[in-house]
Structure formats: C-alpha cells, structure tokens
Amino acid sequence: xxxxxxxxxxxxxxxxxxxxxxxxxxxxxxxxxxxxxxxxxxxxxxxxxxxxxxxxxxxxxxxxxxxxxxxxxxxxxxxxxxxxxxxxxxxxxxxxxxxxxxxx
Amino acid sequence: xxxxxxxxxxxxxxxxxxxxxxxxxxxxxxxxxxxxxxxxxxxxxxxxxxxxxxxxxxxxxxxxxxxxxxxxxxxxxxxxxxxxxxxxxxxxxxxxxxxxxxxxxxxxxxxxxxxxxxxxxxxxxxxxxxxxxxxxxxxxxxx
Numbered sequence: 001x002x003x004x005x006x007x008x009x010x011x012x013x014x015x016x017x018x019x020x021x022x023x024x025x026x027x028x029x030x031x032x033x034x035x036x037x038x039x040x041x042x043x044x045x046x047x048x049x050x051x052x053x054x055x056x057x058x059x060x061x062x063x064x065x066x067x068x069x070x071x072x073x074x075x076x077x078x079x080x081x082x083x084x085x086x087x088x089x090x091x092x093x094x095x096x097x098x099x100x101x102x103x104x
Numbered sequence: 105x106x107x108x109x110x111x112x113x114x115x116x117x118x119x120x121x122x123x124x125x126x127x128x129x130x131x132x133x134x135x136x137x138x139x140x141x142x143x144x145x146x147x148x149x150x151x152x153x154x155x156x157x158x159x160x161x162x163x164x165x166x167x168x169x170x171x172x173x174x175x176x177x178x179x180x181x182x183x184x185x186x187x188x189x190x191x192x193x194x195x196x197x198x199x200x201x202x203x204x205x206x207x208x209x210x211x212x213x214x215x216x217x218x219x220x221x222x223x224x225x226x227x228x229x230x231x232x233x234x235x236x237x238x239x240x241x242x243x244x245x246x247x
Contacts, residue, residue: 009111022119022123023122023126026122026123026126029127030130031127031134032197033191033195033197034130034134034191034192035189035191037189038133038189042133070190075190075191077191077194079195095116095119095120096116098111099114100113101117
C-alpha cells in the first residue's frame with residue numbers, strides 16, 4: 001500500500017464532494033424529509049441547479065423524490081434514503097478524521 | 105496519477121461546521137409546527153379522555169365537546185401553519201408518530217366506552233397518550 005492510498009481523503013464520497021450536493025444532504029440529515037422549496041431555501045440555489053443535483057443524488061440512491069399534488073399545485077418532497085444516510089455518515093466520519101477530531 | 109483533490113484539516117473542519125449549521129437550520133425552520141401540534145394534541149386528548157372516562161351527565165358532555173373543539177382547532181392551526189412546508193407530513197417518521205398517538209387514543213376511547221368510571225384503566229390509557237406525545241415531540245426536537 002502506498003502513502004497516497006492511505007490518506008483518508010480517498011475514502012470521501014465522490015458524489016458528496018460537490019458543494020451543492022453536500023448541502024442538500026446536510027439539509028436532509030436531521031429533517032429526513034423536506035419539500036423541494038425548503039431545500040432550495042436552505043441551500044440557496046436556483047430551482048434548476050437544485051433539480052440537476054437532486055437527479056444525481058436520486059440516481060445514486062441517496063435521495064428519494066416524492067411527487068404529490070396540493071389541489072392543482074405539484075409538490076415535490078425529498079427524503080434521505082438509508083443508503084444516502086450511510087454514505088453521509090461515512091463521509092462525515094472521513095472529514096472528522098482529516099480534521100483530526102474523530103470523536104466529534 | 106492521483107486526481108483526488110486534497111483537503112486540509114481546516115477545510116474539513118469548515119465543511120463539518122457548515123453541514124451541522126445547515127442541518128440544524130433546515131430542521132428548525134420547518135419542524136416547530138409539527139412538534140407543537142403533536143405535543144398539544146397529546147395533552148388535549150389525554151386530559152379529554154381522562155375527563156370523559158370519569159364523568160357523567162353534563163360533565164361528560166362538556167368534556168366531550170371541549171375535547172372535540174380543541175382537537176379541531178389544533179388540526180386547523182396545524183394545517184395552516186404547515187402550508188408550504190408540508191413534505192414532512194407525508195414522511196414515514198410523522199406517520200409513525202400519528203399512528204402511535206392514534207393507537208393510545210383508541211385505547212383511551214375504548215376505556216371511555218367499555219370501562220366508564222374505572223380510574224386505573226383511564227389513568228393508564230390517558231397517561232399513555234401523554235407519554236407517546238412527549239416522546240414523539242422530544243424525538244423530533246432532538247433529531
């Protein structure tokens with residue numbers, strides 16, 4: 001094993017290194033389920049930027065997208081899946097390791 | 105060639121702080137109506153079912169209508185306060201809280217119907233409503 005392979009940064013989740021995707025999953029961490037607008041307001045991005053990144057997270061199985069209607073208005077909800085939560089926890093654990101605070 | 109971007113300890117710490125801040129603010133901004141509702145519903149139905157189980161005549165009527173009035177007021181307040189942030193109301197976690205409350209409420213109503221006037225079963229079932237509501241609210245507040 002080389003010195004490069006041993007560095008914890010290699011264990012960081014590639015998908016979660018994107019700042020917007022990182023923020024989306026962070027927003028969903030405690031809440032579990034949030035509406036599209038709630039996530040948009042928390043992450044402070046445009047609808048299209050959020051939509052694009054949510055598609056990536058959905059394809060990876062990290063986020064489940066729910067569609068419903070309130071009257072004639074479509075409502076989209078985002079839920080962090082079990083797989084997404086596990087990936088997020090592992091990502092945070094690696095960041096803590098890099099930060100030198102494994103027990104935080 | 106190593107293409108993994110490097111990340112320093114300071115950057116990692118900043119990311120951790122950002123994640124924590126974002127997670128807390130997103131949760132806090134959307135959850136208070138849910139926590140308030142489950143707590144108020146638990147207190148109202150617990151007291152209401154206990155009063156109904158132990159009273160007769162006008163006292164029973166008053167307890168019955170007061171409980172219903174408070175329940176409907178709470179539901180209306182809840183529906184209004186979650187407008188635009190109702191996604192959580194369709195989640196498994198919220199369904200679990202409401203289902204738990206309903207089971208204890210149904211048990212308390214069963215006591216009102218089939219064991220009217222018996223203090224111990226009424227206290228147990230009405231107390232359970234309160235416990236379930238407090239546990240649900242606390243769990244959501246600490247999520």
